[in-house]
Structure formats: C-alpha cells, structure tokens
Amino acid sequence: MAGIPNAQQEPSARIKIFIAAHTPSVFPDCASILPIQAGTATAGKTGGTVFEDMLHDDDGENISDLNPMYSELTVLYWAWKNTDADYIGLGQYRRYLNFSQNSYAEDKAGEIPGAYINAQSISEYGLNDASIAQAVTDWDIITGPTRNVHKLYGFTNLKEQWDADRHLRSADLQHMYDILCTRHPEYREDADTVLNGTQFIPNNMFVMKRNVFHDYCSWLFPLLGEFVANWDHRHADVELLRTPGHLAERLLTIYITHAQRVELGDSSASSVNGPLRVRQLQCVRFSHPEPFTPLEPLDTNPRFTVPVIFAADDDYVPVLATAITSLLRNASPDRHYDVIVLDRFITTENKQTIVASLSDYANASIRFYDMSRFIAEHQTPQTHLHKEERWNVATCYRFGIQEALPFYSKVIYLDCDVVVNGDISELYDIDLHGKAIGAVPDLDFLGNLNMKQNAAAAYASDRLHMTDPYHYFQTGVLVMDLDRMREIHSVSEWLDYASRPELTHHDQDVLNMECEEDVAYLPYEWNVLHNCGGRVNTIFSYAPADAFRAYLESRKHPNIIHYAGPDKPWTNPWCDFGPLYWSYARTTPFSLQIMAMLADVRKPKPVEFHERAIAEDHPARKYVDKVAPIGSRQREVMKAVARRVQGKQ
Numbered sequence: 158m159a160g161i162p163n164a165q166q167e168p169s170a171r172i173k174i175f176i177a178a179h180t181p182s183v184f185p186d187c188a189s190i191l192p193i194q195a196g197t198a199t200a201g202k203t204g205g206t207v208f209e210d211m212l213h214d215d216d217g218e219n220i221s222d223l224n225p226m227y228s229e230l231t232v233l234y235w236a237w238k239n240t241d242a243d244y245i246g247l248g249q250y251r252r253y254l255n256f257s258q259n260s261y262a263e264d265k266a267g268e269i270p271g272a273y274i275n276a277q278s279i280s281e282y283g284l285n286d287a288s289i290a291q292a293v294t295d296w297d298i299i300t301g302p303t304r305n306v307h308k309l310y311g312f313t314n315l316k317e318q319w320d321a322d323r324h325l326r327s328a329d330l331q332h333m334y335d336i337l338c339t340r341h342p343e344y345r346e347d348a349d350t351v352l353n354g355t356q357f358i359p360n361n362m363f364v365m366k367r368n369v370f371h372d373y374c375s376w377l378f379p380l381l382g383e384f385v386a387n388w389d390h391r392h393a394d395v396e397l398l399r400t401p402g403h404l405a406e407r408l409l410t411i412y413i414t415h416a417q418r419v420e421l422g423d424s425s426a427s428s429v430n431g432p433l434r435v436r437q438l439q440c441v442r443f444s445h446p447e448p449f450t451p452l453e454p455l456d457t458n459p460r461f462t463v464p465v466i467f468a469a470d471d472d473y474v475p476v477l478a479t480a481i482t483s484l485l486r487n488a489s490p491d492r493h494y495d496v497i498v499l500d501r502f503i504t505t506e507n508k509q510t511i512v513a514s515l516s517d518y519a520n521a522s523i524r525f526y527d528m529s530r531f532i533a534e535h536q537t538p539q540t541h542l543h544k545e546e547r548w549n550v551a552t553c554y555r556f557g558i559q560e561a562l563p564f565y566s567k568v569i570y571l572d573c574d575v576v577v578n579g580d581i582s583e584l585y586d587i588d589l590h591g592k593a594i595g596a597v598p599d600l601d602f603l604g605n606l607n608m609k610q611n612a613a614a615a616y617a618s619d620r621l622h623m624t625d626p627y628h629y630f631q632t633g634v635l636v637m638d639l640d641r642m643r644e645i646h647s648v649s650e651w652l653d654y655a656s657r658p659e660l661t662h663h664d665q666d667v668l669n670m671e672c673e674e675d676v677a678y679l680p681y682e683w684n685v686l687h688n689c690g691g692r693v694n695t696i697f698s699y700a701p702a703d704a705f706r707a708y709l710e711s712r713k714h715p716n717i718i719h720y721a722g723p724d725k726p727w728t729n730p731w732c733d734f735g736p737l738y739w740s741y742a743r744t745t746p747f748s749l750q751i752m753a754m755l756a757d758v759r760k761p762k763p764v765e766f767h768e769r770a771i772a773e774d775h776p777a778r779k780y781v782d783k784v785a786p787i788g789s790r791q792r793e794v795m796k797a798v799a800r801r802v803q804g805k806q
Contacts, residue, residue, distance in 0.1 A: 177229035178250035196224025228402035246364030257283030324396035468554035475747035579716030595636030597684035681711035688733035689722030
C-alpha cells in the first residue's frame, strides 16, 4: 500500500480518480489518484484486513456490503455519494489509463503489459497530476480502449461472447436489457447496436466531467438495483455473483454510444447538455502491483550466523530442495544458518513445502527474496540487446546479492546443482584477508589452457584482459565479501559488464575480469566438480600438476560436490557422485518429481479453459459431438478450422 512519489506532484482537488483495491498494493503518490479499499464492509465482517492507509468504501453513504456482486462499483457508488471534483474517475489497483502522450505496444488483450508500479513506470505512463490534468481537460469522458471481441476471440457479437463465458448466464443479460428498455426506451436502439455488435469498453475504468459522472451514476445504479432485486443468485459461484459488475461494462458502452448518437440533454432524465466529447486512452495492466517487502536481519547473534544464498526458479525447486537438505543435514548445531533463496516465480505452495520439510532444523531459517522486481528494474538496453545470445536473468543473481542483502558483509553463494557434504560454516569461517571473493580454481579452464591449439589463453587475454589466465576461478561456490564487492562496482556497473556480448560465461567471466587480483583461493574440496563426460582425464588432467593433484585428493573427502555440466544425477543416476546425490534427494518431498525428471517426464502445463469455438446451444453442436467426439483427432481439427474462420489464428 506504499505510495511512489513522482517529481511532477502538484496538489489538486480538480481531479479525483479513485483506485479500487482489495489487496495491499503500491499506488502512485499524487493528489489526483486516491486509493480506496473496495468491499471494506465485507472485509470487516469476515475478519479480513481493513487497510488504514486507504479510503474505505463503507464510510458515509455506501453499498460496500454488495461488493461480492458489484466489485469495483461499490467504490463508484461511494464516490458518487460522498465526494465532488471537476473530474471524477474509477480505476483498479492493477490497471491504470495511460495518461502520457506516448503510445506503447499492447498485448493480445489490448492492454499495455506492465510489471511494477515504480518511479519509472509512473513517469512512463504519466501517472502524475500534471499529465493527468493535461490528458483529461476539455473532455467529457475519458475511457480505456474499446475491445473488439471478434478480432480477439472470434465472436460475432457481445451476446455470443457473454454466452460463451462458463460462468455468466444469457438470461441475466436479457433481463438487464429488458429493464433498460423499460426504464429508458430511448436507449433500445443503442443497446441493440452494442449487444449485436463486437465492441465494448471493459474494466469499468473512466474519468468523467462532474455533470456527466453524476448523470451516469444516476442512470446506472437504479438499473443495477432493479436487476439485483429480481435476480436469483442463491447458488451462484463467485464469478457469476459478479454479474452486476460485468453488466456495468456493457452498460457503460451503451451509455456512451447513446451520448454520441443524441444529445443527452434531450432526455428528460438527463442533466447533461450538448454532445459529449469522448477520448480513449490505452490501458496498462501491472502484473505485480503488490508492495515489495525487503528482507530484514535475523534476530540472531551475527557472530554465529552463516548466510547461504541460492538462486532458483520454480522448475528447479526439486534440485534446490536437495541442495538445502544436504546443507542442513551436515550443519553444526552450534551455528545458525540463514538460507536465502533468490527466487523468480517460485510458487507459494512450493515455498511452503520447502520450509515445512526443513522445519525440524531449529538452527536454520529458510527465506525467499523475489528477484523479479530487481531484474525488471536493472535490465538495461544492453541486457535486452543480447537477450537472444547468452544473456540469462540468472546472471543478475550473484551481482544482486550486494544490494538485496545490505545488512550482510559476508555471505556464501551456492549454485543449486550441488550437494553439501560437510559443515558449510567451516567454509564461511575461512579468512579472505580482505579479498572480495573466495573461490576454487576452475580445473576445466586450467586444463584447456594447457591444451595444444586451444583458444582459452587468447580468450582470457584478449576478452577478459587477465594478467594471468591461470588465476581463473569457478563461481558455482563463492564466499563473497559484500563490502568489498560494493567498493569495486555498483550493481548496475556489474550488470553492464556482464551484458557484453563477447563474453562466454557472463557472470563468471566478469568476476574473473574484475577480481583477478581480489580473490582468495579456497581448498578444492569446497567445489569438487564431478567427472562430467569423462573430463577428469580428458580435460582436468591437462591442468598444472599441483592443481590436478589437489583436485584428485579433494575427491576423496569432498565437502561440496558440484554437478556442473550437462551430466546431472537427475538425468543420469550413474553419473559421477550420483549415489551420493540420491542419498539426499530421496529424503525431500520432491523426490518423486526428481524421479520424473529422471524418466524425462515433463512438468505438465496448467490446464487452461478457453472460450468455446462453438457455443453449447449452437444448432450445429449436436452434430459436431457425433462426428467429432471430445478428445478425438477430428475434434481438434474442427476446432482449429473454426478458430481460423473466426479469426483467432
């Protein structure tokens, strides 16, 4: 529910756009945008949270308790009865009109895809007083863009679109049509035009001049009130219960269509004179309007705390869980382990499962830090430019640690494709003697350096500008002096270096470039690379003799085994150190998922329900069901043909 200030803020009572919200969100901090909790009365009765830093739609004259049916319209009603301004509008916590003078690319739903509400997006989409005032002045109605249901979904008209919805009922749309035509017969022509047409204005988002706003609300709410009074919704599901809100989207389109066809002042029920000036703006939909909560220091003695950082997405959760399990099984009971996962799109369920499965370890904390916002805010033109080469968002993880965890001066970073076979506090306690990085030499790179006609030496010299290529280290296991890292470069500077297209291993190469003289070399047993593809004899054995002998010795008592390379124990159980990996993996709640990965069983995609190509009551449907039963190949062919004819493909 935090507010993001903007540089162009100027207090104004002329424009009030009420942003309906039912969940904690970030809002632009300007006088024209006013967050208000929708359904506050319902939240209070059901034990939900009443947000103190918003307006509430149960103050004054209100219909807040009807929110399950009216959705954001309870906010609209509250604004109608309790406020005044030259311009009054309605928005949603994740959707805003684009008040800037710029146009942006839209997705298939006709919306600008946004990520986070922050200073950058506020400036980009004109979510400030000056831009809003410039956009709305001299217009009577400002709405979002018209949606064409034929181009988007292949429907021939709005009635067909409504009927195809799995929750909505055609009888309800007809009921509202009858009410409208009875109360306002002069709107029949416009209702027919809209409902038999293909275009409507979705989302109940608009800004209206005061007199138009009051005229619209005086017209809308009696229609909805009569509908609800005679509507049987005793057994309605959650979405069907929101029918009045869905109806309002069509009614808004009908109201505007009528206003542009005739002068509303000609109607005895209208207080508006003259033709209405209507402007449409783009709509931006933010995928992550929720506030960001940074991690805080643990309430533990920092002298005994060992912070260990992993990075993973949802697909890698079984591997992540195995790595954390191995770490804690070998952890000292005399230390506290702050395990922090830099995550991207890990589901809440998977997070809860990981935490619950490791709850017996009283000396450990499992925490998650969402990197999605960080990645979005730190992407540069360079990173976008090289996205199709080797750039990967995971590159951000190692460099983001110094900003994400400002309260730590020293941490351990581990790749997920490891098992920890010793007490990692011993690694953390190694003195780096003021160096930025603690790491193990990279046997793969060192072996390549000694091969005949190999380009590794030239690469290290010409591209990495290393003084001595034999200093090259492996970054799957790192001890990081974050204070020293912060002195060397800011996060943006690290990422700019890592985005260079000439680099092969972006983050690892950059760390070697910038920390060649700032690294403390760790014993090999803290990053024992497994024998992927027989590389011990084909590559590692070419490394300098002392390094190779130290590596061979470390294999006898490995503290961390690193399954770097394509040969993984979850795809090949016979791989080097495979049995050791499975001794940990089989004890996690994700063991069956890892076995599925072993059997090359892909994670199924979520089931999606699409609008029907042929409606249930379509005359042709009974013949289609006989000729092409559901699930048959014929059925899929006919569906593809139908969608192509309807313009969906």
